[in-house]
Amino acid sequence: MEEIKKQYNKFLYPEPIENMKELIESNSYAEMCNANIFWDKYFPEKKYTDKLNVLSAGCGTNQIINLALENPNWKIHGIDLSEASIDFVHKQIKKYDLKNVTAEVKDIFDINYKNEFDFVVSTGVIHHTKQPKKALTKLVDATNSSGALHIMVYASYGRRGVYDIQKIMKYLDVQQDQEGINLVRNYIENGPEDLPEKKRYNAKTDKYDAGIIDTYLNPQDVAYDATDIEELIDGTGSYFQNWYDNLFLYPQEYLRYLNIDPKKFNKLNPFESADLTQRHLGQANKFDFILRKHKKFEFLWHDIKDIKNETIVKNGFYLGVASGTDWSSDFGGQLYYKAHSDLKSIPFNLQEGIVWSCIIEGINNSDNQSGVKVSSLLSKCKSMAKEKKLELVFTDKIIKEILHKMWKISLVRFIGKVDG
Numbered sequence: 001m002e003e004i005k006k007q008y009n010k011f012l013y014p015e016p017i018e019n020m021k022e023l024i025e026s027n028s029y030a031e032m033c034n035a036n037i038f039w040d041k042y043f044p045e046k047k048y049t050d051k052l053n054v055l056s057a058g059c060g061t062n063q064i065i066n067l068a069l070e071n072p073n074w075k076i077h078g079i080d081l082s083e084a085s086i087d088f089v090h091k092q093i094k095k096y097d098l099k100n101v102t103a104e105v106k107d108i109f110d111i112n113y114k115n116e117f118d119f120v121v122s123t124g125v126i127h128h129t130k131q132p133k134k135a136l137t138k139l140v141d142a143t144n145s146s147g148a149l150h151i152m153v154y155a156s157y158g159r160r161g162v163y164d165i166q167k168i169m170k171y172l173d174v175q176q177d178q179e180g181i182n183l184v185r186n187y188i189e190n191g192p193e194d195l196p197e198k199k200r201y202n203a204k205t206d207k208y209d210a211g212i213i214d215t216y217l218n219p220q221d222v223a224y225d226a227t228d229i230e231e232l233i234d235g236t237g238s239y240f241q242n243w244y245d246n247l248f249l250y251p252q253e254y255l256r257y258l259n260i261d262p263k264k265f266n267k268l269n270p271f272e273s274a275d276l277t278q279r280h281l282g283q284a285n286k287f288d289f290i291l292r293k294h295k296k297f298e299f300l301w302h303d304i305k306d307i308k309n310e311t312i313v314k315n316g317f318y319l320g321v322a323s324g325t326d327w328s329s330d331f332g333g334q335l336y337y338k339a340h341s342d343l344k345s346i347p348f349n350l351q352e353g354i355v356w357s358c359i360i361e362g363i364n365n366s367d368n369q370s371g372v373k374v375s376s377l378l379s380k381c382k383s384m385a386k387e388k389k390l391e392l393v394f395t396d397k398i399i400k401e402i403l404h405k406m407w408k409i410s411l412v413r414f415i416g417k418v419d420g
């Protein structure tokens, strides 16, 4: 703990942002855990409310300032081991005269909150502690019974090269100072093109000094296989609701050329699905996921049976990138995504293209673009196919299968009551 505290006191991470307000105004900064924007990822069963009591554990420098500016009605508390980070947060609170946020120097292991917070966020923190499960249990205890947690831990698949470099630097007794930072940079930047870590390093956005320290010279840092996350959560009093983003964590689309019976994929739980996909793709370097305290939320929407006729469908956050439908062929459009900074795509067939078009049309015609019911999608798809003179069969089962597949690539999200 002392080593970690020393590191984050000397090398504040992320790099402190002085002008957060301007960045928000120019849409240049968004926290993933901003439930104001991503409400239904956390609380698909609940109407939006901005009266949230929020804890950010290991808040670092910028997270709670961003959340406080974005959500003036939230009440936010941040804790962190690093005095220097909390000092910076206090300066920003003063600068922006923020009344809805407080911050203190505190170790996660020293908190004793019980059922106090509606929303608990801890991103990139517990994997730097010696007892991640114990830290997670503290955070679960702090969450109230209808609350949610957003947790991010490192994923092993895309970080293999990071650990090789950490080990190399340990053998060479490289220190956490300017000389060490320069040495790491020089090693990767001037190393051979086929150095395994080079591609990831080139895509890295935090190449500043504290970013080099945080990644390559970190003394306490574990990464998880997807299946280890099940073990991490077990016994903490929480249930895994969903991955924050399913793209790259469900295998069907990436192995479609093998023509495998979908039943083989469907019998896997979310951890196994993610593990299989990442053993194939090998690029994830972190897992963001959502935990809840009631068992009824466990693996929500993972089973197709969770999609009801009254479930509301909304577009995921890739709207605008799915395109290209050609009604005269079997090409229903495609979803573009980036993998290792290469642009790739997942094509749809015509039937999927119809469903997608009806979702978008339904959302555009609904009040406040609030989404479209599964039951009304069925009739919309039937009439669109008829209008376009396409001989396609749409049934309740087919629509739900297509929606489920779209959910698995984050193209849609669901809102609705949860049984239990």
Ligand SMILES: C[S@@+](CC[C@H](N)C(=O)[O-])C[C@H]1O[C@@H](n2cnc3c(N)ncnc32)[C@H](O)[C@@H]1O
Pocket (backbone or CB within 6 Å): 004, 005, 008, 013, 014, 057, 058, 059, 060, 061, 062, 063, 079, 080, 081, 082, 085, 106, 107, 108, 109, 122, 123, 124, 125, 128, 129, 214
């Ligand atoms: C990688 S930074 C992430 C900061 C922030 N959560 C974010 O996503 O921007 C990790 C932070 O966790 C803090 N930290 C590590 N161990 C901690 C502990 N046991 N208790 C409280 N904070 C801790 C560090 O001081 C550091 O500020």
